[in-house]
Amino acid sequence: MKLSFWCEGENISIAFREVRLKFEDVVYQNVFICKNNRTVAQTILHKRYQNLASRAKQDYSQALQIPIGTFLLNLKNQGDAFYKEFLNDCGDLVYCRFCIADEERRKKRGIYIYTVGKEIRYVGRCLNSFERRINNGHGRISPKSCFIDGQKTDCHLNNLALKNKDKLQLFAAVIKDAERIKKLERCMIRECNPLWNIALRRGKN
Numbered sequence: 735m736k737l738s739f740w741c742e743g744e745n746i747s748i749a750f751r752e753v754r755l756k757f758e759d760v761v762y763q764n765v766f767i768c769k770n771n772r773t774v775a776q777t778i779l780h781k782r783y784q785n786l787a788s789r790a791k792q793d794y795s796q797a798l799q800i801p802i803g804t805f806l807l808n809l810k811n812q813g814d815a816f817y818k819e820f821l822n823d824c825g826d827l828v829y830c831r832f833c834i835a836d837e838e839r840r841k842k843r844g845i846y847i848y849t850v851g852k853e854i855r856y857v858g859r860c861l862n863s864f865e866r867r868i869n870n871g872h873g874r875i876s877p878k879s880c881f882i883d884g885q886k887t888d889c890h891l892n893n894l895a896l897k898n899k900d901k902l903q904l905f906a907a908v909i910k911d912a913e914r915i916k917k918l919e920r921c922m923i924r925e926c927n928p929l930w931n932i933a934l935r936r937g938k939n
Contacts (some may be wrong), residue, residue: 772801
């Protein structure tokens with residue numbers, strides 16, 4: 735796939751190569767429950783959760799020493815929506831696991847795009863490696879990622895990958911220079927206006 739676009743007065747043409755995605759035949763729910771390295775009391779000490787501290791201490795005082803993941807699952811099972819306050823907007827979705835197996839590409843860095851059919855749905859960048867971004871990020875959701883101080887983008891893209899996995903394709907362009915990667919990503923998002931990038935900006939799933 736070859737894409738051409740204007741970028742800050744320069745006519746750019748980038749060749750993207752498809753990188754095959756390998757999906758597991760398993761889905762994952764309630765991933766957040768496995769984050770049990772901190773108690774409720776320890777969690778609400780963090781600045782991102784301080785706005786929840788007063789209510790937690792007042793309404794759930796008997797649960798403050800419970801591991802945070804266990805606490806949130808108990809609330810969810812009881813129909814208590816307070817558990818959602820600890821999670822990002824995409825932190826309680828259904829997820830899958832996928833990876834790229836291409837040895838040559840996964841250690842490289844650059845720009846990548848997800849497409850569904852022929853439509854570009856997401857444009858992203860890798861400043862370290864495609865393996866770290868895809869295999870250890872989008873493709874494998876950690877319990878930490880589900881929380882408000884976690885990785886909402888990973889949760890968002892993983893869920894969408896699951897919903898579209900029969901038609902989903904990943905394309906990558908290897909680029910070495912970090913500043914050029916950032917510049918090209920900005921320009922491509924502005925030019926292509928991908929649906930999944932827009933949804934993230936607007937805070938929608």
